[in-house]
Amino acid sequence: MNKEEAYRQLLIELPHLLSESDDSMATLANAAALIKQAFPLFSWVGFYLLKKGVLVLGPFQGAPACVSIQLGRGVCGTSFVQNETIVVEDVRTFPGHIACDARSLSEIVIPMKKDGRVVGVLDIDSHALATFDAVDQRSLEKAVTIIVDHLTSVSWAS
Numbered sequence: 001m002n003k004e005e006a007y008r009q010l011l012i013e014l015p016h017l018l019s020e021s022d023d024s025m026a027t028l029a030n031a032a033a034l035i036k037q038a039f040p041l042f043s044w045v046g047f048y049l050l051k052k053g054v055l056v057l058g059p060f061q062g063a064p065a066c067v068s069i070q071l072g073r074g075v076c077g078t079s080f081v082q083n084e085t086i087v088v089e090d091v092r093t094f095p096g097h098i099a100c101d102a103r104s105l106s107e108i109v110i111p112m113k114k115d116g117r118v119v120g121v122l123d124i125d126s127h128a129l130a131t132f133d134a135v136d137q138r139s140l141e142k143a144v145t146i147i148v149d150h151l152t153s154v155s156w157a158s
């Protein structure tokens with residue numbers, strides 16, 4: 001299956017899966033699992049959530065990761081403050097990249113916007129170079145919109 005087809009299926013399955021719970025952490029946990037399972041090249045898929053001015057590790061699939069990230073630091077903190085998706089073809093070229101897993105070579109981070117404010121990010125890593133492109137960006141931004149729409153509460157960000 002090519003990447004476009006895999007994303008088409010993901011974007012169909014995601015709303016069904018997420019409709020099973022109105023618990024935010026259950027929603028984020030299953031979303032991370034579904035995305036990771038759909039793409040063998042993704043080594044780590046997870047969420048960092050804004051808590052008391054810091055991004056704190058949320059539900060994820062993959063190896064244990066950095067527990068907290070300051071706003072403006074690393075790819076996650078930069079994406080958060082810029083409120084923009086960041087695609088990094090080679091993490092060694094991104095100033096300030098935070099290496100939770102030394103094997104990670106490329107990364108994409110998508111901000112999560114709820115009711116006009118950024119409440120966290122979706123972070124995906126790959127052990128291969130240049131895994132992520134405009135197709136991933138467009139599709140994962142749609143996935144994040146679906147995920148955020150299913151969050152009944154973003155109480156962690158209050």
Ligand code: SME
Nearest residue numbers: 065074075076097098100
């Ligand atoms: N590489 C990220 C840190 C989080 S891990 O990839 C899971 C960053 O630079 O923000």
